[in-house]
Amino acid sequence: MAKLDESLLSGLPPFSLLGRAQIREILDQARTQRFDEGAQVFCEGMDATHFHLLLDGYLRVVRTTPGGDQIIVLHISPGQLFGIAAALHRDTYPATAVTAAESIVLTWPSHLWEGFTSKYDGFATETYKTLGRRLGQIQDTMTEIATQAVEQRVAAAILRMVNQSGRKTDAGIEVGFPVTRQNISDMTGTTLHTVSRTLSAWEKDGIVRSTRKHIVVTAPHRLVQLCGH
DNA sequence: TCATTAAGTATGC
DNA sequence: GCATACTTAATGA
Secondary structure (H helix, E strand, O other): OOOOOOHHHHOOHHHOOOOHHHHHHHHHOOEEEEEOOOOEEEOOOOEOOEEEEEEEOOEEEEEEOOOOOEEEEEEEOOOOEEOOHHHHOOOEOOOEEEEOOOEEEEEEEHHHHHHHHHHOOOHHHHHHHHHHHHHHHHHHHHHHHHHOOHHHHHHHHHHHHHHHHOEEOOOOEEOOOOOOHHHHHHHHOOOHHHHHHHHHHHHHOOOEEEEOOEEEEOOHHHHHHHHOO
C-alpha cells in the first residue's frame, strides 16, 4: 500500500496540534484497511488488540442483547477514533463495529496508546472530549427511549444521522450512508413496521423522501418540531 | 399507542 | 429469480 499523506490526519482534532514530522511518525505505525459495507471491524468481547481511526465511510457501533436482537448504540463519522475505550481500560471490546458503507480504517496496536497520550500534545484531551460527547449522546438516546413516543424517537434518530452525515441534494438533505427501516428500529427500540409506517406518513406530508436504503429529509424544520427540541 | 402477524409488492445483484 | 427491503391491514395488548 502506498504511503499515506500527512494531510490525511493534520486537520483532525486528535492531531491538530501536531507537526508534520509527528504525524508522519503516527502514520508510519498505522496499518490501512478497506472494509466492504456490512463488514465487522471488531467484535464485542474480542481481545482489544488495536485501536482505530475512520478515514472514510461510516460505522455503526452495535451491541447484542442476551435475547439476540441488536441495538445500534451510535454511529462513527470520518475522522473519528473508535475502539478506544479498549485502549484505555478494557482488555476486550465492549461493542461490535460494523461498516454502514464501504470504509477505510487506520489501525494501531493498543500498546501504542500510552505513548500517544503522553507524547502527542492534545491527543489525550481531544480523546476525552470525544468520549464525553459520545456518552452524552448515548444518554440523550436513552432518555428519549424512556420518555418519548416512537414518532419522536424516529425523528430524533434521523436528525442525528443527518446532522452527522447529511449531504445536500436538490430535494433536501440526505443521510450520507445506507440505512434500512430495520436499522432505524434498532436505534429507536421499535419495529421495522412502525418505522415504515412512520416514514410513509412523513412522505405523504412532504417531510421526507425515501427509496430503498436512502432517506432524504425535505423539511428538516418539521422533523425538529416533531421531536420537540 | 404500538407490537405482532401475516401477506403482499418492489428492488437490485 | 432469488434474497432483501419495504408496505399495508388486521388484531389485540
